[in-house]
Amino acid sequence: MSKQHQFEQWLSEAAAEVTAAPVPEWDRAATYRPMMHNHQPWWQRPWLPITSFATSALAVLLVVAQVQISSDAQGFTIQFGQSPAAQVEALVAAEVGAMRDELRAEMTAVNEQFAEYMLAVNRQEREAELEDLIQYISLLREDDQIYFASQLQQYAEDWIYHVELLNQSVQ
Numbered sequence: 551m552s553k554q555h556q557f558e559q560w561l562s563e564a565a566a567e568v569t570a571a572p573v574p575e576w577d578r579a580a581t582y583r584p585m586m587h588n589h590q591p592w593w594q595r596p597w598l599p600i601t602s603f604a605t606s607a608l609a610v611l612l613v614v615a616q617v618q619i620s621s622d623a624q625g626f627t628i629q630f631g632q633s634p635a636a637q638v639e640a641l642v643a644a645e646v647g648a649m650r651d652e653l654r655a656e657m658t659a660v661n662e663q664f665a666e667y668m669l670a671v672n673r674q675e676r677e678a679e680l681e682d683l684i685q686y687i688s689l690l691r692e693d694d695q696i697y698f699a700s701q702l703q704q705y706a707e708d709w710i711y712h713v714e715l716l717n718q719s720v721q
Contacts (some may be wrong), residue, residue, distance in 0.1 A: 583658070618629040631637065 616631045618627075620627045620629075
């Protein structure tokens with residue numbers, strides 16, 4: 551026999567052995583009777599914690615919303631948030647502070663760029679001036695060499711001329 555056939559046979563035998571069990575007896579009317587209401591003192595009733603929670607939540611809401619209640623001769627005034635003048639002052643102070651910080655940052659950046667530019671320009675000017683000075687000195691040196699060469703040439707010619715005159719006069 552196959553395993554499937556054995557299982558089916560066992561299942562059929564187990565189903566044949568099952569018998570209906572009798573329903574137990576119980577008091578059906580007691581199930582539907584209203585529950586007995588226990589009398590509690592007022593401080594133990596369920597509405598008290600709910601009221602306490604609601605009052606606390608209202609207090610937190612008033613603090614978060616910055617509710618201001620003031621009274622004068624005409625009556626009561628309720629304001630949410632800061633007063634308009636204080637709010638405007640706070641906004642202006644915040645804007646001025648932000649603008650001041652931004653201006654400082656921009657001025658610092660501009661000053662740094664200007665200093666770098668001036669150093670670069672100054673370096674280039676000094677470099678150009680040094681090149682001009684070196685060229686000037688080189689030209690002066692060439693001129694001096696030419697001058698001294700011509701002087702030496704003239705001196706040598708004069709010397710030779712004088713030596714020849716002396717030689718002729720000695721003969």
